[in-house]
Amino acid sequence: MLRATQSAASTVIRRQAAALAERRSGMASKAGPLEADSGGLATKAHHAMTTFLLVGTPVLFMVPDSYTDGAMNRTFGAIIALNISAHSWVGLNYVATDYAPKISKSFVGPARYLSAGIGIITLLGLGKIALVSPGGIKGTIKGLWNPPPKGDKK
Incomplete structure (x- = not known):
């Protein structure tokens, strides 16, 4: 007893x-607002974004330009820009959680701020391309491989 x-x-x-x-x-x-990798919800959201990008991006690029010109291209471009930036933010938080403490435990907080900043800059840049650039994200990516027409050279 x-x-x-x-x-x-x-x-x-x-x-x-x-x-x-x-x-x-x-x-x-x-978990604070910068801890995008904490919890089951964040993991599920990250996997959902991965699946959307895996399916949505090729669909956007394979659809003929005549179907995606105008508002449709801008809308899907903005959605893809949002998904890419959020996906990178969560992914960089996973990296910060795993590798920043190996340098210093006090490095985790600044690494999270850095990943949030990179996510915001990515969103602003891709958002501008999606909404303002001729052809949007699709036109920009196509422009990397297709040379400009003879009359458009600068």
Whole structure:
């Protein structure tokens, strides 16, 4: 009987010590808005974005230009720009979580800010291309491989 009581008491003490250590290390705190890789929802969203990009991007590029000119091209371009930037933001947060602590534990916070900044810059750049550039994202990508017509050379 005495052993069972001691065993139960030591288990309670170990749990309390672990909870205290967790609170002190900051692991028990809620995920902040910059922690895009924390939780099951973030993982599901990241996988959904990956699937959308895997399916949506080739479809956008394979559809003839006559179907995607105008508002349709801008809309799908903006959706793809949003998905690419969010996908890279979450992915860079995974990298920051895994590799930044190997340099220094205090490097995780700045790495998260950096990944958020890269995501915002990516969104602004691709959004501008999707909404303002002639042909949108599709026209820009095609322009990388197709030479301009003879009369359009600068």
